[in-house]
Amino acid sequence: MAVEFCSLTEAVERHVRPGDALNVVLGHSRWSALLREVVRQHWQQPSGFTLQMASLSSLGAVLFRAGCVRKVVTVYSGDSFPTFTPNPVFQQAYESGAVEVENWSFLTYIQRLRAAATGMPAAVTTSVRGSSMAAQDAYDEVDTAFGRVSLVEPLVPDVAILHSAVADRLGNLAIAPPMFEGSVAAFAARRGVLATVEKVVDDLRPWAGLVRVPAHRVLAVVECPYGAHPGGVYPGGLPVDGYDEDREYWIEVREASRRADFDDWIKEWILGPATQDEYLAKLGRTRLRALSAAAGGRRPEQPAIDPAPATTVGERAAVWAAGQLVDRIRDLGADTVLAGAGLANLAAWAGVARAHDQGMPVVLAAELGLWDYSPVDADPMIFSFHNFPTARMLMDTEQILGVLVNGPGSCAIACVGAAELDRHGNINTTRIEGGPYLVGSGGGNDVITNADETLVVTTMSPRRFVDRCSYVTSPGDRVRTVVTDAGVLTKRDGELVLTHVTPEYGDVAAGIEFARSRCGWELAVHPEVALLPEVTGADAVPLRNYDRNGVFLGRAGGGAS
Template sequence: MSESKVLPLAEAVAKFVQPGAFLHLAYNGGRPNAAVAEIIRQFAGTDPGFRISAHGFVNTQHALVAAGLVKKLTVAYAGENFPSPRPNPALQRASADGSVEIENWSIWTLTARLMAQALGVPFLPVRSLAGSTMAQEHGGRDYHEVGPDGAVSPVVTALRPDLVLLHGLAADPAGNVILAPPYGEGAWGSLAARDGVLACVEEIVDDSFIRRHNSLPMIPAHAVRAVCRTPFGSHPYGLQPVGLEGVAGYIEDADFMDELRAAAADPEELARWTKKWITGVRDHDEFLARLGEERLRRLREVKPVVWPPSLATGPTVEERMTLTAARIVGDRITVAGHDVALAGIGFAHLAAWVAVARLRSAGSPVQLAAELGMSGFEPQPGDPYLFAGRNLPTCLQLTDVMTVLGRDMAGPGTSSIAVLGAGQIDAEGNINSTVGADGGFLVGSGGANDVASAADDVVAVVKHSPRRLVEAVPYVTVPGRRVSAIVTSEAVLERRDGRYEITSYVEVAGSDRDTTLRRIVERTGFPVSVAADCRAEPLPDAADLERLRAYDPQRVFLGSVPA
């Protein structure tokens, strides 16, 4: 019988987390937030100089930076992402004053770097980063462009963290861990780590349970140093045990995340929040007690929630933009016969959801995918979060980053279209979501660079403003060579003969065509012409408006309720 690796979380952190360590926060359907909180408790007031890598560095994890425990972040995305993307003020302050260094990657390239290390090879080919500022930053060190006979491919070097912090669904005492879907980076980070894995799980089970579920993705016991039972260990993020009996799931604690987002704006408020929820409690059990049984019970109630959409009023500016993007995307899928549509979070994913739902209701085989590992899912009404837990059971395949971004978006066997939001976009279609107008850090690439680097077509969605549509972006997060259309709140700009032209526009009450178009041109921060066949954008289809409002009934993305 294998030796038990079960330890209390506090004891495991004290034993395995050393000052100066390179810690990787594993990225799957569970987030290692309980482990992060325990590290803050044990190291608060010291200067351990941790290096942290993460595909998504989000919400409570920023308390590591605010506590002064991190000297460097190696990340694909860092900021808030529930329910919508936005910068985290605590991280922005730390970046601005130089107390933390941020090293930018994309989700697939960070996964590929871990894969290379786990496979024992020095580098791995990808289709990402070429033409981006990230390629310039890492060129000659961790990014190279190589190939035989004139064929050039980007390659990224192996990445080896010291210790992986992971939150899974279940593990046996020996350390065989069942991951939470979707599977994100899978086991690659865990198998790349020098010192293995500190695994938190919802439940500790016996060997026979693991064997009954041996088709589910796992971390092998030999990679695991400690197993810690931490119910709600992913909190405030949710966790869904799709296909696994005996483990209870829970939804996101939106109120908790809202409280932290508000506190992060002010250092003193954030310090009070950290004391209340992290350093002011003895351990994870006391943290759960402070949350309270009633709150935890509500989070366990994972039930479909549907609000009937009202169609008593016409579409708002945000709705018209989203539905215009849905029309463009739907038309392109129909013409090109794309197999897969993948969207970034925000107006972009709502547009993709509407477009694909309409096409599938008409018999199209096109499928939706999401970067974390959701393939062929059907968005359910009532929750606009891109990775909403209630969508997981609808997936044709619950898979991982390598499959969705590395195979389906980049491989020749799948025809794909990407729909992306943009903080800024320029005359070449380059997108920036990394550096703000003041030079401060925004959020980074996430999977945007990966999908735009390899998709057969890319449609960008952005509110119309000369601050957003600029001559040249200050940081190329996403190269624009495949961006064929830009859908804004005022117009559609399509690339023709290498330049963007206005091909349709949104009519403005009390303004004639020429006046409206002249204003659009003036409010575009790069030279743009009006196409000879430019026409007024038709009003959205009522069925599409109903679908859109059903997806976002609380108007998280869609703005104020129509008057």
């Protein structure tokens, strides 16, 4: 059957049905104007969609408010800009039961899609085992002649929705990496793909290496400039102009989702514009030109590095973590460091830069699909489009997490954060027993479970450091070191023990007392506890160079915090 070239309205009217399982392919773009049209047509309708979307982000809350989603299969239910935080719309929907949630890690989510795409009854995984996610029906462990094997059930969408940079007139779709979950959902979907594209060209054969979806899997194509907004498009050599993510818009959505008038915002920005042209007119040419210019490398003037001599608790923890990371890179001969988001990301960047200065050939990896990249100045976001051109390899999450980081051919260190952590190093980033929903695993479970070693960096408090995690997102078997603003905990005989303390209180005894006061269990103390070095503003400069607005580090200008 020939691919339809049609409008947003026609694509959704003809191919999205009540009760469908809709898979939203994120790639590096995160969004498609087709989702705006799904909300428009199914607003407050009992459509009963199952939403398969690895990272919901702030705009996922719009789909929840539409009332047309009954279940979500996801990896991350939270905001991404300006920081990675829980979102109250998701929290309330999950707590009330209005939306059922099924939580997975990035790798198992993709492996489930690949099982569906290849017609297999299950996919083998090395993730999830030992976590609370293992209790879900779509996971099992079986004894085989080859040993005990963990399996995940196929994840089958009815329709996959994605934004592609370019299509040809036959309906083949080209997308440049990095690609997050790749194009596997296009092959897993029962009926096929709905795609928005920046541009339709006569022939894609000059770019055949970037064609990810063949025309026979495509139901409809909508030529839709800026169709990924507020996501962006990295052209990667394709015959199309790219544009950066609109972070201001993402932040606007995040703030609106926390207000009582969120539906008014949705009516203005989602339900109101009847066409893409109307939506772009509302954004305005100045805003769109700035996004295109940013994709071309023309960034607005950045603030100067904060010269304050005082340091924040986050800065102190990150500086110490960077030092610990350098030691472990050297001791293990590590090939790569994969960092989580936020403070852990900054510590990893600073630690790897320091390792390079000492002649170690370790590289940075990011689960989106970046290998051996160099983070740009004045941008603390791990998935920034400005980092893409610096990478020596661009690929997808399955290749990064499933092969290069988790496989036996590489020695990898994970540097991550934790919302909740217990004495055995188990980490919870999903939900608090009797409390709120957090965000989910992201790639945390995959890398913490499978990396050769894990270093955790976070600030210490009794609420964060608990005796037992009520939900285990990532088992702590490979957590070796936990670096905090109060000191360093190191794994000894399966339990975290205090080995270093902050110099802030003058001596080791006072430092031990402070660390114990910040811990939710009876913290064991190593017989030879060492004082950590003082951290000055100068020590924090490499971190501040990335995070000049103090998004993750906090602001030191007003003194230590």
